[in-house]
Amino acid sequence: MSTTQNKDYYGTLGIKQTASSDEIRKAFRKLARKYHPDVNPNDKRAEEKFKEISEANDVLSDDKKRKIYDQVGFYSDQIDPATAAAYARQNSGPGRGVPVDFGGFDFSGFQPGATHPPRQPGQNGQPGGAGSASWGSFRDIFSGIFTGGGDAPRSQQGPVPGTDLEYQVPVDFWTAIRGGNARLDLHRQEACPTCHGQVSSGAPMQCSECNGSGQVTQMGGRMKFNIPCPRCGGTGRISTACPTCHGEGLVSRSESIEFRIKAGTRDGQRIRLQGKGNAGTNGGATGDLYVIVRTGTHPLFQRMGDDIHLTVPITVAEATLGAKVDVPTIEGRAQLRIPPGTQSGQKLRMRERGVDSSQVPGQRGDQIVTVEVVISQLNDERSREIMREFAKLNNQDPRVTLFDKL
Numbered sequence: 051m052s053t054t055q056n057k058d059y060y061g062t063l064g065i066k067q068t069a070s071s072d073e074i075r076k077a078f079r080k081l082a083r084k085y086h087p088d089v090n091p092n093d094k095r096a097e098e099k100f101k102e103i104s105e106a107n108d109v110l111s112d113d114k115k116r117k118i119y120d121q122v123g124f125y126s127d128q129i130d131p132a133t134a135a136a137y138a139r140q141n142s143g144p145g146r147g148v149p150v151d152f153g154g155f156d157f158s159g160f161q162p163g164a165t166h167p168p169r170q171p172g173q174n175g176q177p178g179g180a181g182s183a184s185w186g187s188f189r190d191i192f193s194g195i196f197t198g199g200g201d202a203p204r205s206q207q208g209p210v211p212g213t214d215l216e217y218q219v220p221v222d223f224w225t226a227i228r229g230g231n232a233r234l235d236l237h238r239q240e241a242c243p244t245c246h247g248q249v250s251s252g253a254p255m256q257c258s259e260c261n262g263s264g265q266v267t268q269m270g271g272r273m274k275f276n277i278p279c280p281r282c283g284g285t286g287r288i289s290t291a292c293p294t295c296h297g298e299g300l301v302s303r304s305e306s307i308e309f310r311i312k313a314g315t316r317d318g319q320r321i322r323l324q325g326k327g328n329a330g331t332n333g334g335a336t337g338d339l340y341v342i343v344r345t346g347t348h349p350l351f352q353r354m355g356d357d358i359h360l361t362v363p364i365t366v367a368e369a370t371l372g373a374k375v376d377v378p379t380i381e382g383r384a385q386l387r388i389p390p391g392t393q394s395g396q397k398l399r400m401r402e403r404g405v406d407s408s409q410v411p412g413q414r415g416d417q418i419v420t421v422e423v424v425i426s427q428l429n430d431e432r433s434r435e436i437m438r439e440f441a442k443l444n445n446q447d448p449r450v451t452l453f454d455k456l
Contacts, residue, residue, distance in 0.1 A: 057105075057106075057124065059105075059106035059109055059110050059119065060106075060110070062102050062103055062105075062106040063077040063078060063081065063103060063106050063107065063110065064077055064081070065077050067120070069110075071111065071113075074107065074110050074111055075111065078103060078104075078106075078107040078111070081099075081103045082100065082103065082104075085097075085099040085100040085103065086100060087100060109125045114131060117131065118131060121135060208332060209330060209331070209332045209333040209334035209335070210330055210331045210332055210334040211330045211334040211335045211336075211337065212239070212327055212328040212329045212330040212331075212334060212335065212336045212337035213327060213328045213337045214327045214328075214337040214338050214339070214340060215236065215238060215326070215327045215328060215337065215338075215339045215340065216339075216340045216341075216342065217234055217236055217339070217340075217341055217342070218341075218342045218343075218344055219232055219234050219341050219342070219343060219344065220344045220345075220346065221311055221315070221343050221344065221345050221346065222345075222346040223345060223346045223347060223348045223351075223353070225311055226311065226314075226315045226316070226317070226343065226345040226346070227313065227314065227353075227380060227405050228313055229310070229311055229312055229313035229314075229315075230310075230311055231308055231309070231310060231311065232308070232309060232310075232311050233306060233307070233308050233309075234306070234307055234308075234309065234341065235304065235305075235306050236304070236305055236306075236307065236339070237302060237303070237304050237305075238302075238303060238305060238326070238327065238328055238329075238339075239300040239301065239302055239303070239328040239329055240300065240301060240303050240328075240329045241299065241300065241301075241329040241330075241331075242292055242294050242295035242298070242299055242300060242301050243294070243301070244292050244293070244294035244295065245292035245294065245295060245299060247299045247300065247329060247330065247331045247332065247333065247334075248292070248299060248331070248332060248333075249289075249291065249292060249295070249297050249298065249299035249331055249332065250289030250290055250291055250292055250297065251289075251290055251291075251292045251293065252289070252290050254287035254288060254289040255287065255288050255289075256286065256287060256288070257279060257281055257282035257285075257286055257287060257288045258281075258288075259279050259280070259281040259282065260279035260281070260282065260286060262286040262287070263279075263286055264278065264279055264282065264284045264285055264286040265277065265278060265279060265284070266278075266279050266280070298331075299331035299332065300328070300329055300331065307323070307326065307339075309321065309323055309341065311343065312408045313406050313408060314356065314405050314406045314407050314408035314409075315343050315345070315408050316343070316345070316355065316356075316408065317343065317344060317345040317353075318342060318343070318344070319342070319343045319408070320340055320341070320342055320343075321340070321341040321342075321343065322338055322339075322340055322341075323338065323339040323340075323341060324338050325338065326338065326339035327339050350378065351378075351380065353405065355415060356404050356405045356406075356407050356413075356414065356415030357404045357405075357415040357416050357417070357418055358379070358380055358403065358404045358405065358415065358416075358417045358418070359417075359418045359420070360377065360378070360417060360418070360419050360420070361419075361420045361422055362375070362377050362386070362419050362420070362421060362422065363422045363423075363424045364388055364392070364421055364422070364423055364424065365423075365424060365426060366423060366424075366425060366426065368388050368392075369388065369391070369392045369393070369394070369421070369423045370390065370391065371390055372387075372388055372389055372390035372391075372392070373387075373388045374386070374387050374388070375388060377400075377419060379400070379403045379417055380403075380404075380405070380417075381403070384400065384403060386398060386400060386419055388421070392421055392423075393421075393423070394421060394422055394423035395420065395421070395422070396420075396421050397418055397419065397420050397421075398418075398419045398421060399416050399417075399418055399419075400416060400417040400418075400419060401416050402414045402415075402416060403416060403417035404416045404417050
């Protein structure tokens with residue numbers, strides 16, 4: 051498969067660069083039916099066209115190959131995805147986008163299965179020959195360009211904003227409901243007190259490698275590359291790294307901060323503390339701190355969103371005849387009406403007895419009470435006699451419907 055830089059695979063298939071896999075497959079099938087050699091016997095132009103669309107489809111229908119093609123501008127089996135991604139980053143960063151001149155270079159010699167001259171013994175008995183040397187130089191050249199040299203010092207560019215931080219903070223049950231203050235011990239990066247986040251000290255000097263141009267020329271066989279200077283990182287200036295932060299612009303610091311918990315804060319709620327993250331460099335803005343609240347539990351109340359759930363025991367008489375009973379709420383005692391004939395496990399709602407919403411002002415949750423009927427122990431004969439009389443007067447069988455389902 052040929053891999054020259056100027057081949058437009060998208061144009062070959064007549065599709066946009068944003069085309070989906072399904073659109074690529076449909077475009078290839080349509081063109082393949084038109085230019086297939088069986089449909090066009092002895093037609094050299096159709097045969098060449100079929101080879102072109104097959105080559106384009108081979109690259110664009112493979113996600114990995116397509117990604118390399120989009121990042122580098124052409125495809126070769128010898129360019130791994132990491133190298134292509136590094137090249138893409140190199141050309142997208144500040145001061146990047148330096149063109150690579152592939153003019154006049156023949157990539158066909160770098161293809162798997164390409165014909166190479168027989169290997170000749172090298173010095174010290176090591177393998178030599180044009181085939182291995184070509185591949186080695188090809189990989190080395192691209193590796194050096196795509197990674198920016200690897201050993202180049204970090205260039206001082208524009209402002210770099212600080213990163214955000216995220217911490218989980220446990221808060222007790224009542225603080226989350228009523229609101230209050232919470233404290234957090236964190237580790238963050240702040241601007242270096244010596245260079246004030248500028249990463250270097252002293253006035254920058256002109257780079258002697260590129261004479262202040264920020265670019266150097268590198269040759270590799272018949273290829274010529276204009277690349278960012280590996281010494282100054284493409285800035286044209288050399289600065290002395292700050293001795294305190296060693297050129298990082300930041301120093302680590304432990305800090306204890308206090309912040310406000312709003313009434314009604316829920317478990318897992320995210321609170322943003324602006325400007326409390328890591329400091330930036332070269333005048334960049336400080337990041338933010340995000341606190342994820344983890345609320346504590348209570349032995350009686352169970353909170354679900356803004357609702358409070360509670361189980362309350364009642365007697366057989368209260369469940370049968372109905373009653374008004376005192377139940378606890380998050381604000382103290384309140385009366386709950388038990389309707390006559392209430393069953394064990396039935397849920398009764400006490401409206402607006404839950405938690406004030408921290409997200410919708412003026413809105414409040416409910417308290418959901420699960421009733422549990424408690425059967426009393428009959429410790430005297432009079433009580434048992436009354437219960438037998440009750441059974442005679444109310445001789446309903448609660449299990450009769452079970453047999454209807456057999």
